Amino acid sequence: MDELPGLWDVLIGNMSFVGPRPDVLGYADKLVGEDRDVLKLRPGITGPATLKYRLEDEIISEYVAQKQAAGDTRPMQEIAVEYNDTVIYPDKVRLNCYYYRHYSFIKDIQMILCTVLGKKMEYAGETI
Secondary structure, eight states, X not given: OTTHHHHHHHHTTSSEEESOOOOOTTSGGGOOGGGGGGGGSOOEEEOHHHHHTTTHHHHHHXXXXXXXXXXXXXXXXXXXXXXXXXXXHHHHXXXXXXXXXXXXXXXXXXXXXXXXXXXXXXXXXXEO
């Protein structure tokens, strides 16, 4: 149900089924060089970065817990933002750039099916 507005945006042409998720404000401004190519893509309901990071909150929580167990005393939010900015976001940009440069209709169908069925797939040399 939470994707119904996105489906409407697909139907009227503002979004596609597969493409990068719209970024949080300010992050697109950080893109430089060829990484800005992802801005040429229409945002999508799903995509390679969406599949890889479908459990993003859990990944970040696990990282924060590891850092705190190792003695990091910074606030949880600060650790989480640092991890997103230095690891997750750059990896999402990498995957979305790969998608831009290696578009495949067959991979789009596979990504849609994997999203709906909660499955993983091989993409860009890794399992997402």
